[in-house]
Structures are given as structure tokens and as C-alpha cells.
Amino acid sequence: MWWQEVVVLLVLNAVWFVLQIPVITGPPATAVVYAMTRRSLDGEYWNLRDAWRAFRDLFWPAWRWGLLNLTVWTAGIWNLVAYWHAPGAPWFGLRLLWIASLTMLSLIHISEPTRPY
Numbered sequence: 001m002w003w004q005e006v007v008v009l010l011v012l013n014a015v016w017f018v019l020q021i022p023v024i025t026g027p028p029a030t031a032v033v034y035a036m037t038r039r040s041l042d043g044e045y046w047n048l049r050d051a052w053r054a055f056r057d058l059f060w061p062a063w064r065w066g067l068l069n070l071t072v073w074t075a076g077i078w079n080l081v082a083y084w085h086a087p088g089a090p091w092f093g094l095r096l097l098w099i100a101s102l103t104m105l106s107l108i109h110i111s112e113p114t115r116p117y
Contacts, residue, residue: 005045008048026066027065
């Protein structure tokens with residue numbers, strides 16, 4: 001169970017926090033946290049060597065996914081800021097659509113059942 005690896009998970013989360021400071025390691029570190037947490041929830045044993053291997057393997061796929069998300073979020077936030085005060089029902093409907101789209105994107109990431117490792 002996950003609580004048997006609580007110390008390793010705490011270390012992994014501390015390393016994740018430090019790796020967010022240099023932006024280039026942020027998306028891969030986040031992918032590793034997801035992958036290792038998934039392994040813990042599946043009852044698999046893993047150690048920091050496995051996490052390092054996952055970091056190397058997931059570096060470029062995580063960046064591709066991160067850049068895609070950055071593009072979508074930037075476009076969504078830009079649209080909301082640029083057209084927030086635009087009058088009329090069509091603009092109100094578009095603002096609702098943009099907010100719903102960004103909310104759904106967030107929920108997809110939170111509940112994403114993928115398992116790269």
C-alpha cells in the first residue's frame with residue numbers, strides 16, 4: 001500500500017518541489033510524480049533509481065505535453081482577458097465556453113488514468 005512508501009514519496013515530493021525552480025525540469029518532474037504515485041497505488045515497489053529512470057525516459061514526452069498545455073492555457077486566458085468586457089450575448093457565451101474548456105482540461109489532468117510505467 002502507498003503508506004508503506006510514505007518516506008520515499010515525501011522525498012520524491014521534496015525533489016519535485018526543488019525541480020520546479022529551474023523551469024526546464026518542471027514538466028518531467030511532474031510526470032515522474034504521477035508515474036511513481038501510480039505505481040504506489042498499484043501496489044508496486046519502486047525506489048529513487050526507478051524515479052530517475054522515469055525522469056530520463058519521460059523528459060521529452062513531458063515537455064511535449066507541457067508545451068501543448070501551455071499553448072492551450074495561454075490562448076484560453078488570453079481570450080478571457082481580452083474579451084472579458086466585450087458586450088453582448090455571443091461574447092458571454094464564448095466566455096462561458098472558454099471557462100468550461102479550461103475547467104475540463106484541468107479535470108482531465110487531475111483524473112487522467114494513464115500509466116506510462
